[in-house]
Amino acid sequence: MHGSSPAPLQSSASQGLKGRLRVPGDKSISHRSLLLGAIAVGETRASGLLEGEDVVNTAKAVQALGAQVKRTDDGVWHVQGVGVSGLMSPKGDLDFGNSGTGVRLALGLMASTPLTARCIGDASLSGRPMGRVTVPLSEIGARFETAEGGRLPLTLHGARHPVPITYKLPVASAQVKSAVLLAGLNTPGRTTVIEPVATRDHTERMLKAFGADISIENKADGRHITITGQRELTAQIIDVPADPSSAAFPIVAALIAPGSDITIENVMLNETRTGLITTLIEMGGDITIENKRLAGGEEVGDLRVRSSKLTGIKVPAGRAPSMIDEYPALAVAASFAQGVTHMAGLDELRVKESDRLAAVEAGLNANGVTTRSGPDWLEVEGGKVQGGGLVATHLDHRIAMSFLVMGLASLKPVRVDDGAMIATSFPNFSGLMNGLGCRIEPLS
Template identity: 75%
Template sequence: MTSHTPADPLPLTSSRAGALNGRIRVPGDKSMSHRALMFGAIAIGETTIRGLLEAEDVINTAKAMTALGADATRGPDGVWRVQGVGVAGLRSPAQPLDFGNSGTGVRLAMGLMATTPLTATCVGDASLSKRPMGRVTVPLSQFGTQFETAEGNRLPLTLKGARNPVPVTYTLPVASAQVKSAVLLAGLNTPGKTTVIEPTPTRDHTERMLKGFGAKIAVEKKADGNHITIEGQHELKAQDLDVPGDPSSAAFPMVAALITPGSDIVIENIMLNPTRTGLIDTLVEMGGNITIENRRLAGGEEVGDLHVKHSQLKGITVPAARAPSMIDEYPVLSVAASFANGVTRMEGLEELRVKESDRLAAVEAGLHANGVTTRSGHDWLEVDGGGARGGGTVVTHMDHRIAMSFLVMGLASAEATKVDDSRFIATSFPDFTGLMNGMGARLKPAA
């Protein structure tokens, strides 16, 4: 299994646009798409998935589930169908599992495989191979899983699943939905009760979706945080799922409309899980004209349409407690902050140091290249507003969110903004350029 990202860089430029207008739909939620494929793979029966994000990261997860014995295929009707093999039914793959650029894909899959007696090697692209896996291998080893990793607990990694797994209780040292999910998934094929204690709440898609699949899972709020307990060795039942739009993908057209004069757009069918709406809350606090219309429930998740109009934003302090609900959105928030009046300070950003790139450093470098003044520490960033000059080239470090964020900046900058490589946008938002240009943006290949 190999990634389909082309070898040559694909630079793009973004230049000042007129007003953005239209009703759009962004791709299906990435977090839910990964989980739908994985949980379908270990359920009994056929799970159907509509609205799956058909981006490289998720396609790599589908290929991995097929290699592990669960057939995940896309029908001519656009619906994905997963033939599940049961909680204990995964088998050793014949080839290494290639997760491309996806930390979510590889870390959740490690949990899925950890308590089944199989052997699998996990690999990824150059960016994923730099990311630390110790935060997952440490708790999974407590079940009895064995790992051989590259230096620094990095990929490539070979996993030997525990033959006689033992349940664990694990307190998260950092707020991470990926680590929490990996431990809970390992608990599915472990006798007894496995508990994760999270001092700071994180995305709860795993808990919600596992409950929908019939898992015996309970969440109890205690003084030291949420205690999430899963009872192992109960079969899951196949489901019919409809994946709503990804709020992390919606962030880009949303900020683009806020900073581009005259803009008025509607982003339809967005998931509004309260653990994912930190950016919306922050932008509204900054003065953003964002209203939620047509609220409804779908697949256990609240969804709605975002109506966004151009607004004059003001600088605020974004508290560290909000970071887990918007950790992927800080790059594009930093772009919004550069067009606000005053200073925006963002705290609790240490997790950005170990994303697809050192996102905090990459964001700051991109802002500097386009005439924006910043200050930063290990876990905080201050951005001076007043508008971005533009005219700079942004080094994306193979990071899709850095690329999209600075392409948004160029729509309102005095001069065009260039990103050095846009190939990796396909990992989460394959038609980003087409969708943005369809609303009136000006994104085009660099000369």
């Protein structure tokens, strides 16, 4: 995506969305399948992997570190692992594009192995702070040379003699927790992460599936997750469920576009990821879960969504970790709800692909929606949405998709200044949505 020219898009009022669709595979599971497959013994096979740029960049990175990665014509990805201590220094830079998850988890994976790697990313990723992972990884014994402000480009010198640590997360972050746990895999002894607030637990679930020696205890000060290092992992066969963060867009589209009735298949229902579904149901959204089942240690199901009259609510701050990526889509839904929706606990949105909170508020205001906000909260006054605005996406895929959904039910079309970066997480977004009856088209 580096250097790609902007691709502005417009969405217009649509109704009667109908059909079944499967959104791309879960991004969190896709990254972790490749990273753990790279250090397992044997061949890991992953089907349903999200083939967006973020995940493809992770695949290229683990290949550069010594794992063998290939995709066969049936869409299955094969990763031949090198064992927990087998990663090697890459010959060139590791380019993570737009992916904060990819780079932060890879830094953890590499930190306890004596290799040197230089990590780079696009303009958006290069503006994001890496200190939250380099601080604990330095305690384990890794060294880092970074650009000003602890940012990319960043050179990692992995620890020759890694030491186990007990690390209490200063902020709720699944990425930081995962980076420390992955570093613990090649560290002797017991590495412990204490999280005062539970965050998404895909790393723990997948480590367990790969055979890691991992234990989880709930104590007074939070969840204690302990990994005993230097045990080999065993390759796995993984069917990646659909990403609930990507499902957010067709869910909200069907709720706000009159006369809609759609089914989204095989969506991951891990309770650390379903905050948006819970919230939309509380607002009056007609969402039912069908065909609930287990796949690869994760609960999945099909979501049937029908257009609904929504009402504004207070969304509890404690729910933020289970829906942190879905607030832009929720803010759009709130614009069409009767009354005021208040969202709290949003400080993490200030350090996403963009200052996502400011970008959401600016996009809402550009389309005639009244808002109020503070450092970590946003309030949206709902009702009829005028639309007609041009939204600045700031290279943020979720801002682009959220406001394209807004245009499906606003009085005038909504334009976004760039949709090129949507491919990082949701390839063929416009095609899949238009297949349901949406009107999303390029602006000439």
